[in-house]
Amino acid sequence: MLRLNTRDIPIYFFVIVMLFLCLSCVRLVPRVDMVGVPPEPTVIVVTPTIVPSPTLAPTPEPTKTPKPEITVVPTPTPIPVLRPTVAPTPPPELYLEITDPGNNIAVSSNTILVSGSTLPTAILEINSVRVTVDVRGEFVKTILLNPGQNVVEFIVEGEDGNKIRDFLIIRYDPPLPFEFFLLVNAPSNDIRVAEQIIQVSGTTSPIATVRVNGEKVIVDPSGYFFTFVQLQPGNNNVKISAANQEGKLLTDVRKVFFVP
Secondary structure (H helix, E strand, O other): OOOOOOOOHHHHHHHHHHHHHHHHOOOOOOOOOOOOOOOOOOOOOOOOOOOOOOOOOOOOOOOOOOOOOOOOOOOOOOOOOOOOOOOOOOOOOOOEEEEEOOOOEEEOOOEEEEEEEEOOOOEEEEOOEEEOOOOOOEEEEEEEOOOEEEEEEEEEEOOOOOEEEEEEEEEEOOOOOOOOOEEEEEOOOOEEEOOOEEEEEEEEOOOOEEEEOOEEEOOOOOOEEEEEEEOOOEEEEEEEEEEOOOOOEEEEEEEEEEOO
């Protein structure tokens, strides 16, 4: 009896599998009788002529415009400009100019107008009274005078504290007193008129008090006065009176006949 070695079993198994595979690949071809079978036509294989493709001209690529080169211009170094040093303008010199009036004069009025010029920034005092100086440096001031000699003192002070002092001597001679009088210019005395309203006028002392028919009338600085009076038909007495400060009274009566 055949004894198999267990170590040879894998080998036997491999051989059997290979035989089985070989037998499965074998096909039975039937026998064909070649008698009476027309021969197969001869196949002529026409080899086509291969026409070479036309060579394509290479498409020229557009020429690229070169980018402009940016030239960096170096920034020039600024040349320092030498500027001349401006010297500060010195402040204007303090001055005082008296335009009017002149020195050592005599006047008959108890007031006088003084004027002049100095720096617009200066401080001006006349007889210890502060006086305004305008933007042009000009000043004007009315000074009250006393009878006799008057000394007008000017003191001007600048911003730096400097001062200028000047004087004017003015003599005030009051006019001699006028003799008190009354002069009636209109109307004339003993006249006949056809107008109901007439003018009454005349001159007297400037300081006199004038009344016409009891009504006070204004007297101007020259002593002249005037007013209007309404007449009654027939005879009219127009009474003009003037009184001075001492109580002296002057009177004039004008007769006027009014014919309507």
